[in-house]
Amino acid sequence: HRTKAPQLFSMIREDVSLTEVKKKEKSRKAAEEAARLKGPKADPSQVRVKVLNGGAKGGSAQTVLNWLQNDQLITKSDNGGNAPENVAKTQLVYAPSQADQARLLAEVMGLPASALKPTAEDAAAGAEPEPMALTLGPDFQEPGVPLAAPTEVPKDIPKVEADKTVCAE
Secondary structure: OOOOHHHHHHHHHOOOOOOOOOOOOOOHHHHHHHHOOOOOOOOHHHOEEEEEEOOOOOOHHHHHHHHHHHOOOOOEEEEEEEOOOOOOOOEEEEOHHHHHHHHHHHHHHOOOHHHEEEOOOOOOOOOOOOOEEEEEOOOOOOOOOOOOOOOOOOOOOOOOOOOOOOOOO
């Protein structure tokens, strides 16, 4: 199950239980972050984003750019090359007026709410805001592999709990 392995490893990395998934007590910050994912989403043709490599493996920005343009029809996307500095985790920086674009890109890329970083203010009145900046961090694996840890165990993953006796046949 090669496709399920990244999900499983991200659950382990984020300390999500495989046997009982409890809703963790959300802090106010987590609730604010989660709210960023709720609301209308822009049409892919309206999304303007610059993809930067901030610590992902070499060539990742171009790989994501090709995937966004060809598979997701987000044609207003550019390769920004290497970010000025590396990031700890993949992040998307956007102006408040680009929230609908950010929500669509977060959905397409499988970004967790914590990856969305709205700026304090929009571009000056009448000015076109800069494209959003998607900076790929060391947590990025490949397009289409969600960065957010799943909240449920992927189907078909066998689970054996320590208090059960299992005999091999």
